[in-house]
Amino acid sequence: MPVLVTNDSASFTIIFSAKATPTRxxxxxxxxxxxxAAEPPASPEAVYSPPKTGIISYLPSSWVPxxxxxxxxxxxGTYYLFFPCLWSTLMAAPLTAPMASPGSVIGTSLLFxxxxxxxxxxxxxxxxxxxxxxxxxxxxTKFRPIARGALTPFQGLxxxxxxxxxxxxxLLQFPTSxxxxxxxxLLLVASYPLAKRVTYYPQAxxxxxxxxxxxxxxxxxxxxxxxxxxxxxxxxxxYSSNVAWTILYDMVYAHMDIKDDAKAGxxxxxxxxxxxxxxxxxxxAAVQLSLLSAAGFAVGAGPAFFIGSVGGAALTLGVMIKRxxxxxxxxxxxxxxxxCWITGGVVSLGLATDYALRYVREEREDIExx
Numbered sequence: 503m504p505v506l507v508t509n510d511s512a513s514f515t516i517i518f519s520a521k522a523t524p525t526r527x528x529x530x531x532x533x534x535x536x537x538x539a540a541e542p543p544a545s546p547e548a549v550y551s552p553p554k555t556g557i558i559s560y561l562p563s564s565w566v567p568x569x570x571x572x573x574x575x576x577x578x579g580t581y582y583l584f585f586p587c588l589w590s591t592l593m594a595a596p597l598t599a600p601m602a603s604p605g606s607v608i609g610t611s612l613l614f615x616x617x618x619x620x621x622x623x624x625x626x627x628x629x630x631x632x633x634x635x636x637x638x639x640x641x642x643t644k645f646r647p648i649a650r651g652a653l654t655p656f657q658g659l660x661x662x663x664x665x666x667x668x669x670x671x672x673l674l675q676f677p678t679s680x681x682x683x684x685x686x687x688l689l690l691v692a693s694y695p696l697a698k699r700v701t702y703y704p705q706a707x708x709x710x711x712x713x714x715x716x717x718x719x720x721x722x723x724x725x726x727x728x729x730x731x732x733x734x735x736x737x738x739x740x741y742s743s744n745v746a747w748t749i750l751y752d753m754v755y756a757h758m759d760i761k762d763d764a765k766a767g768x769x770x771x772x773x774x775x776x777x778x779x780x781x782x783x784x785x786x787a788a789v790q791l792s793l794l795s796a797a798g799f800a801v802g803a804g805p806a807f808f809i810g811s812v813g814g815a816a817l818t819l820g821v822m823i824k825r826x827x828x829x830x831x832x833x834x835x836x837x838x839x840x841x842c843w844i845t846g847g848v849v850s851l852g853l854a855t856d857y858a859l860r861y862v863r864e865e866r867e868d869i870e871x872x
Contacts (some may be wrong), residue, residue, distance in 0.1 A: 528671075542738060550650050552566060552765050557569075557574060558570065558574055560677050567652040567653045567827035568647070568653070570652075571623075571627050571646070571647050572624075572665075573622075573626050574623075578624045578842050579622045579625075579626070580619045581618075581842045581843070581846065582712055582842055582846070583618040584618035584715070585715075585846040585849070586613050586712070586713050586716040586741075587617070587618060587715030588614065588715075588719075589716060589740060590609055590715060590716045590717060590719025590720060591610050591723065592607065592719070592850070592857050593740060593797065593801055593803075594719045594733065595607050595861075596802070596857060596861070597720075597725050597733055598723050600864070600868075601861055601864050604858075607857070610676075610722050610723060613672060613675055613676065613722075618715070618825045621665075621691070623665055624665035625691050625694070625711070627661060627662040627665060629694070630646055630647070630649070631648065631658050631659060632696065632809075634648045634649055634655060634658075636767075636768060638761065639765065639766040640762040640763070641762055642759055642762070642831075660817070666688070673685075676722050677721060677722065679721040680722055684714075689711050690711040690714070694707045694711055696845060698768050698770065699767075702774035703771050703774070704769065704771075705752040705770065706745070706749060708748055708749075708751045709746070710745060713741050713748055714741075716737065716740040716743075716744045717740075720736075720737050732802075733800075734801050735796075736801045737801040739796040739797035739800060740794070740797040742793045743789075743790045743794040743796075746790035746793065747786075747845070748784045748786075749786055749788065750786040751774055751841055752771075753775075753779065753782065753783060753786075754783070754826055754828070754837055754838055756770040756771060756772035758834045759837060760772050760773055760776065780828075787823065790815070791812055791815060791819075791852035792812055794812055794815065794849070795808065798812065804856050804859060806855040806859055807853060807856040808852075810848060810851055810852025810855055810856075811849040811851075811853055814848030814852060815849050816847075818841070818844045818845045819845055820846070822837050823857065825837075
């Protein structure tokens with residue numbers, strides 16, 4: 503005998519068979535009639551099933567909701583947050599006197615990676631606290647731990663507080679000046695989920711948030727942005743370039759939820775510019791590449807940067823924009839997680855090569871001058 507489960511406050515109805523296999527999932531918005539109700543994807547899951555593969559499957563059951571809350575099995579967000587930190591570190595290294603050693607660059611980068619993991623995790627927790635009443639209406643997010651009731655909002659809030667304290671601990675490992683640059687970013691971390699409710703451009707707020715590390719590498723290596731005009735110009739251009747990149751990749755990501763977002767009243771740039779998405783992506787790529795070039799020019803970067811980082815990014819972004827199928831959730835997801843490494847990787851490789859060549863040249867000149 504079928505069982506009818508209804509959440510009246512969310513206007514969301516799911517019909518299950520006796521074996522909990524869904525036969526139909528219907529969303530009823532405030533202006534949606536029975537006849538207009540949308541059909542779900544081909545085979546949506548009716549009930550939550552704990553992960554059976556991947557790192558989370560090895561954790562104790564009581565830990566699983568917390569691991570899911572921080573997206574432990576989906577690390578792409580951590581990498582996207584880390585790359586701006588890495589790029590600013592590599593860009594700042596040649597500006598120090600003497601030039602920062604490889605050990606210093608690697609150590610600073612590892613600290614940034616730790617911070618990126620913790621702060622991205624905290625950001626996910628904050629997002630899910632904000633969206634706990636919206637997530638049940640979106641197929642991809644309805645089984646998130648707070649949305650499905652595996653964690654209470656208080657538990658999520660307490661866990662978020664612990665993560666923020668851990669993030670502060672990482673930040674305190676950097677020079678004191680980094681504290682003044684880093685703390686203001688928390689306002690953006692907390693405000694992004696709210697932006698989805700009031701503007702079609704929450705990706706811009708996400709860009710301002712995820713790109714913050716593009717400024718942090720300079721003070722982390724002791725380069726004073728306020729007294730070094732070249733560093734300030736480079737940091738500003740690199741930050742703005744990363745904002746454009748973030749909006750670009752998150753616009754692709756937003757296309758995965760475009761139908762559910764429209765029903766649930768969640769705003770996104772993908773909804774606003776659905777008909778001309780690829781033109782917008784092309785424009786964002788052009789802005790990103792122009793500003794990335796300007797950042798390199800400000801710090802006197804060499805051919806390795808302009809060919810490897812800028813040229814490589816132009817090629818990889820062009821391929822992605824041309825080939826991504828925005829109507830396919832699977833394809834959007836593939837380009838989101840792999841585009842991180844493809845574009846982020848070539849930019850990092852170009853910057854690392856440029857730094858290495860300049861470091862070797864300075865070492866050689868230092869030896870010859872003795």
